[in-house]
Amino acid sequence: MIAVTGATGNVGRALVDRLLAAGRPVRALTRDPERAALPERAEAVRFRPEEPAALFDGVTGVFLYARAVTEPLLAAARAAGVRHAVLLSSGIVREGADETHPIHVLHATAERLIRESGLEWTFLRPNGFAANALQWAPQIRAGNTVRGVYAHAVAAPIHEDDIAAVAERVLLDGGHEGAVHRLTGPRAATNADQVAAIGAAVGRELTFVEIDPRTAGPELFPHLDAYMLDRLLKTFEATVGVPPEITHTVERITGTPARTFTRWARDHAADFGAGPAA
Structure with missing residues (x-):
C-alpha cells in the first residue's frame, strides 16, 4: 500500500x-x-x-x-x-x-x-507549478484584465499531473532510491504569456496589467507577512528576462514529454470560467 x-x-x-x-x-x-x-x-x-x-x-x-x-x-x-x-x-x-x-x-x-x-x-x-496561475482565476472570472507583478518574469511551469506521473513511477519502480529529480515544464513562458494562454483556453482575449510591486502586497498577497512578501517579490524579480531551467526529467522517467502551459490552461479552463465575460 x-x-x-x-x-x-x-x-x-x-x-x-x-x-x-x-x-x-x-x-x-x-x-x-x-x-x-x-x-x-x-x-x-x-x-x-x-x-x-x-x-x-x-x-x-x-x-x-x-x-x-x-x-x-x-x-x-x-x-x-x-x-x-x-x-x-x-x-x-x-x-x-x-x-x-x-x-x-x-x-x-x-x-x-x-x-x-x-x-x-x-x-x-x-520549479514553478503551472497551478500557481490559479491565483488569477478570480480576476479572470470577473473580467478580461489580470493585475499582477512582473509581466516579463519567466518560468517553465510544470503541470501538476506530470509531477504526479513522476511520483507514481518513483514509488512503483525500483532504482530511484537516493535520487534527486529536478522537474520543470518543457517551455519558457512569461506571466503575460501565461495569461494569454489562459485567455485562448477560455475563448477570451485577456490582458496582463503590471502593477508596482511596492504596492502589490495588500491587493495580491494579503495572506503574506511583510518578510515573506519581500522575499517572494525578490524571487519573482530575479526571473525577469532570465531563461529558466528546463529539464527533461519527466520524459526520462515516465516516457512521456512534460505538458506545456498551454495544455495545462486547456485542462483547467473551467477553473477560469470558459466563455465570454459577463
Whole structure:
C-alpha cells in the first residue's frame, strides 16, 4: 500500500488517481476525510501528524509534502515498515541557493529529516507549478484584465499531473532510491504569456496589467507577512528576462514529454470560467 499525504492537493490528488488506475491500494491521508471527495477505492484516513502511529500500518511507500515532515512522523513510518519516502520538495533547493529563503529553509529541512530517518528516499524538486496561475482565476472570472507583478518574469511551469506521473513511477519502480529529480515544464513562458494562454483556453482575449510591486502586497498577497512578501517579490524579480531551467526529467522517467502551459490552461479552463465575460 502507498500512503499519500496532501491527498486533496493538486499533486496528491493526481497521484491518488494514478495509483488507483494502476490497481494499487492507496491510503489517502487528509485532514478532513468526510469532505475530501476522494475516490471510493481510496482508503481515506484522517491525517493526525501528532498521532502518527496509526497512519502507516501495511504501508510500504509514502508520498510526503514538506510541511507534513516531522521526526515523529518519520519514526512512526519506519517502525511500521515503510521502506521508501518520496518528498515533494522544491527546485529552490540547489547548489548556490540562498539558504535563508523561507521556502528553501522549509524544504531543505524536510529533506534533511528524511535523510536522517533511516528510510530510503527520493526527492522531487519541481520549479514553478503551472497551478500557481490559479491565483488569477478570480480576476479572470470577473473580467478580461489580470493585475499582477512582473509581466516579463519567466518560468517553465510544470503541470501538476506530470509531477504526479513522476511520483507514481518513483514509488512503483525500483532504482530511484537516493535520487534527486529536478522537474520543470518543457517551455519558457512569461506571466503575460501565461495569461494569454489562459485567455485562448477560455475563448477570451485577456490582458496582463503590471502593477508596482511596492504596492502589490495588500491587493495580491494579503495572506503574506511583510518578510515573506519581500522575499517572494525578490524571487519573482530575479526571473525577469532570465531563461529558466528546463529539464527533461519527466520524459526520462515516465516516457512521456512534460505538458506545456498551454495544455495545462486547456485542462483547467473551467477553473477560469470558459466563455465570454459577463
